[in-house]
Amino acid sequence: MRRTSGRLLRGLTLLSxxxxxxxxxxGSDDDSSGQKAVSATDIQAALKKGGTVNVWAWEPTLKTVAxxxxxxxxxxxxxxxxxxxxxxHYTALSNAISAGKGxxxxxxxxxxxxxxxxxxxxxxxxxxxxxxxxxxxxTPGPWNAVSEGDKVYGLPMDSGPMAxxxxxxxxxxxxIAVPTTWDEYVDAARKLHKADPKVYIANDAGDAxxxxxxxxxxxxxxxxxxxxxxxxxxxxxxxxxYTDTWQKLIDEKLVSPINGWTDDWYxxxxxxxxxxxxxxxxxxxxxxxxxPNASGDWRAAPMPQWTKGDKASAENGGSSxxxxxxxxxxxxxxxxxxxxxxxxxxxxxxxQGAFPATKAELQSTEFQNTKFDYFGGQEAxxxxxxxxxxxxxxxxxxxxxxxxNSIFNDxxxxxxxxxxxxxxxxxxxxxxxIKYGNEQGFTVSK
Amino acid sequence: xSSTSSPVTxxxxxxxxxxxxxxxxxxxxxxxxxxxxxxxxxKRSVLLTVLTGLIMLYTVVPLVWLVISxxxxxxxxxxxxxxxxxxxxxxxxxxxxxxxxxDGIFVRWLLNxxxxxxxxxxxxxxxxxxxxxALAKFNFPGKRAVFAVVxxxxxxxxxALAVPTFLMFSKMxxxxxxxxxxxxxxxxxxxxxxxxxFATEAIPTELMEAARIDGAGEIRTFFQVAMPLLxxxxxxxxxxxxxxxxxxxxxxLIMLKDPNWYPLTLGxxxxxxxxxxxxxxxxxxxxxxxxxxxxxxxxxxxxxLQKYWQSGLAAGSVKE
Numbered sequence: 118m119r120r121t122s123g124r125l126l127r128g129l130t131l132l133s134x135x136x137x138x139x140x141x142x143x144g145s146d147d148d149s150s151g152q153k154a155v156s157a158t159d160i161q162a163a164l165k166k167g168g169t170v171n172v173w174a175w176e177p178t179l180k181t182v183a184x185x186x187x188x189x190x191x192x193x194x195x196x197x198x199x200x201x202x203x204x205x206h207y208t209a210l211s212n213a214i215s216a217g218k219g220x221x222x223x224x225x226x227x228x229x230x231x232x233x234x235x236x237x238x239x240x241x242x243x244x245x246x247x248x249x250x251x252x253x254x255x256t257p258g259p260w261n262a263v264s265e266g267d268k269v270y271g272l273p274m275d276s277g278p279m280a281x282x283x284x285x286x287x288x289x290x291x292x293i294a295v296p297t298t299w300d301e302y303v304d305a306a307r308k309l310h311k312a313d314p315k316v317y318i319a320n321d322a323g324d325a326x327x328x329x330x331x332x333x334x335x336x337x338x339x340x341x342x343x344x345x346x347x348x349x350x351x352x353x354x355x356x357x358x359y360t361d362t363w364q365k366l367i368d369e370k371l372v373s374p375i376n377g378w379t380d381d382w383y384x385x386x387x388x389x390x391x392x393x394x395x396x397x398x399x400x401x402x403x404x405x406x407x408x409p410n411a412s413g414d415w416r417a418a419p420m421p422q423w424t425k426g427d428k429a430s431a432e433n434g435g436s437s438x439x440x441x442x443x444x445x446x447x448x449x450x451x452x453x454x455x456x457x458x459x460x461x462x463x464x465x466x467x468x469q470g471a472f473p474a475t476k477a478e479l480q481s482t483e484f485q486n487t488k489f490d491y492f493g494g495q496e497a498x499x500x501x502x503x504x505x506x507x508x509x510x511x512x513x514x515x516x517x518x519x520x521x522n523s524i525f526n527d528x529x530x531x532x533x534x535x536x537x538x539x540x541x542x543x544x545x546x547x548x549x550x551i552k553y554g555n556e557q558g559f560t561v562s563k
Numbered sequence: 564x565s566s567t568s569s570p571v572t573x574x575x576x577x578x579x580x581x582x583x584x585x586x587x588x589x590x591x592x593x594x595x596x597x598x599x600x601x602x603x604x605x606k607r608s609v610l611l612t613v614l615t616g617l618i619m620l621y622t623v624v625p626l627v628w629l630v631i632s633x634x635x636x637x638x639x640x641x642x643x644x645x646x647x648x649x650x651x652x653x654x655x656x657x658x659x660x661x662x663x664x665x666d667g668i669f670v671r672w673l674l675n676x677x678x679x680x681x682x683x684x685x686x687x688x689x690x691x692x693x694x695x696x697a698l699a700k701f702n703f704p705g706k707r708a709v710f711a712v713v714x715x716x717x718x719x720x721x722x723a724l725a726v727p728t729f730l731m732f733s734k735m736x737x738x739x740x741x742x743x744x745x746x747x748x749x750x751x752x753x754x755x756x757x758x759x760x761f762a763t764e765a766i767p768t769e770l771m772e773a774a775r776i777d778g779a780g781e782i783r784t785f786f787q788v789a790m791p792l793l794x795x796x797x798x799x800x801x802x803x804x805x806x807x808x809x810x811x812x813x814x815x816l817i818m819l820k821d822p823n824w825y826p827l828t829l830g831x832x833x834x835x836x837x838x839x840x841x842x843x844x845x846x847x848x849x850x851x852x853x854x855x856x857x858x859x860x861x862x863x864x865x866x867x868l869q870k871y872w873q874s875g876l877a878a879g880s881v882k883e
Contacts, residue, residue, distance in 0.1 A: 176842065201820075202839065219820060275841065380847055
């Protein structure tokens with residue numbers, strides 16, 4: 118049932134994305150260049166007048182932010198719908214956009230999915246509202262993800278500069294050094310698994326987000342997007358570095374075949390059978406709520422490097438708040454987004470465990486000196502902030518990344534369960550993505 | 564029919580099937596008097612006993628797991644084996660948290676589910692009785708065509724129709740309203756078929772003729788003569804449609820956007836997926852406790868109505 122509904126849902130998403138693409142292409146060409154600038158006075162006037170803003174976002178900290186915002190502007194009602202996340206959220210959003218009704222005024226859109234909506238003109242350009250002047254506030258990774266030339270399609274809500282979380286108790290028990298390079302990582306994986314066959318260095322059963330982030334750090338730039346001209350190529354040197362190393366882990370069965378975000382995964386993180394987790398800096402909040410029993414066992418460390426002494430990093434996950442073009446009450450909607458992601462809301466959200474995308478907060482001493490009880494009092498934000506500063510900002514996702522990610526397991530995923538090599542898996546992912554992109558009216562080549 | 568009669572076969576197994584004893588109350592009164600082996604009461608079979616035992620394990624173990632897991636905190640869930648209790652007993656705490664989490668949205672979902680079941684399953688049963696009775700007891704042109712359509716409809720899973728239904732409802736502007744869940748639930752081809760077979764057997768045509776001769780109109784004959792005779796079949800269909808509507812996941816998933824109209828299935832799923840989001844509140848303990856609370860009414864309905872549901876199925880399936 119689960120499986121069928123997943124497939125059907127995917128089909129439905131596809132349908133709606135198709136419809137979305139069709140309407141967008143058929144639509145008039147007057148884009149935001151003709152849009153009039155909205156002054157701060159206009160926004161203030163709208164706030165005084167009041168109204169309702171429908172927000173679809175699953176980010177848990179927004180609840181408090183919405184309440185605070187309503188307190189500050191009593192005439193404005195924020196209607197926050199947070200029950201859907203991930204694929205289900207995008208399906209609902211795409212359906213609403215293609216149906217032309219029920220579209221929320223504000224929607225949470227993850228960085229990887231933004232261009233899918235912006236390219237089909239599903240989102241309003243926020244530059245006329247003054248969003249373009251906020252560029253310097255944000256770290257390069259997230260800002261690069263929300264902006265396209267002089268257009269801004271969302272304000273970064275959080276970010277996921279990557280770090281390696283490791284179970285110190287396990288490493289101490291087997292007296293294994295914490296790896297700083299990926300070669301050391303493979304060594305540590307071997308030693309750990311030899312010392313206790315139940316222990317794996319990491320879990321990985323094929324995760325598109327993780328793989329693309331790893332490629333990002335390795336210097337690979339598989340996706341290049343210039344308007345509707347797109348290239349997909351997993352054959353550069355960076356990709357080779359990654360596949361060579363990761364292939365070893367897969368071949369020697371050193372990664373546990375557990376999917377992320379499942380109960381098995383939370384269990385593995387708790388009982389020491391998953392020894393490291395390389396992921397975004399938003400992870401501590403999930404540790405605290407999902408793995409309470411391992412409190413004190415884990416620490417954060419910089420991401421292992423491809424060359425010793427380097428400081429390369431990448432982003433993993435993170436999302437923005439955007440204004441769907443068909444939403445209403447634009448001024449109010451923008452005011453809320455600005456409040457949540459650039460104004461007072463940022464502090465509120467950090468206090469509840471969110472990881473910011475704003476430079477000022479990342480660099481503040483208060484933030485950097487925060488001690489994490491969960492990590493045995495470690496000042497982990499120092500590591501995360503440094504990672505954020507070292508993210509290369511020239512990465513881009515596909516304008517149909519959501520679809521591409523959905524076929525990851527049918528292509529690259531094979532490398533985890535059969536004799537297919539990781540590089541071959543990436544090649545078939547590349548082919549399938551190119552084929553799909555061309556069918557969607559993009560000009561996609563290798 | 565065969566697929567649905569299997570639980571009955573298990574329940575009314577001769578006492579030889581040891582496992583049948585676990586649900587002792589499942590035996591109908593007439594089975595309580597033990598008789599020696601007769602053609603109708605075959606002797607013990609080791610193979611059957613073992614098979615029934617395995618099937619019992621297969622069905623009971625997940626339930627046991629659910630009950631045990633519902634007593635654990637999020638921490639206890641990760642720390643202890645699934646089939647035994649953890650040191651912390653948090654069942655009451657879990658239950659109260661389930662009812663109060665997110666301003667008590669669980670209660671709202673429970674009421675929604677009751678609404679969908681009440682109108683959807685209740686309406687489906689009513690329509691099935693009416694239709695089944697008419698098809699069984701009246702002759703009209705096109706009856707064979709109706710038969711073919713009904714049988715064909717039984718074979719089409721509801722999931723396959725969900726997307727076309729969505730597109731249709733979307734045009735009518737009914738999506739994201741309770742009607743989008745209730746209206747499709749009103750149609751139960753299987754229930755109709757069951758009532759049809761049942762009514763053919765349960766209502767002697769002579770009785771209807773007698774009623775007519777006594778001057779009863781068709782409506783009165785239906786309500787006062789046919790309905791009481793159909794009671795066991797009605798309960799069976801009601802149980803079927805109730806279970807189907809109560810557990811319906813895919814249809815509401817497609818139709819509903821507003822969480823305030825979610826049934827329990829969707830609500831629990833949304834809680835479960837919180838664990839898959841950045842910064843999400845991981846509440847597997849509440850998902851599990853909520854699931855337990857969700858199936859309690861169904862179990863109660865089965866236990867209370869099983870007498871009808873057994874005799875109802877049996878009466879419909881045996882030709883005299």
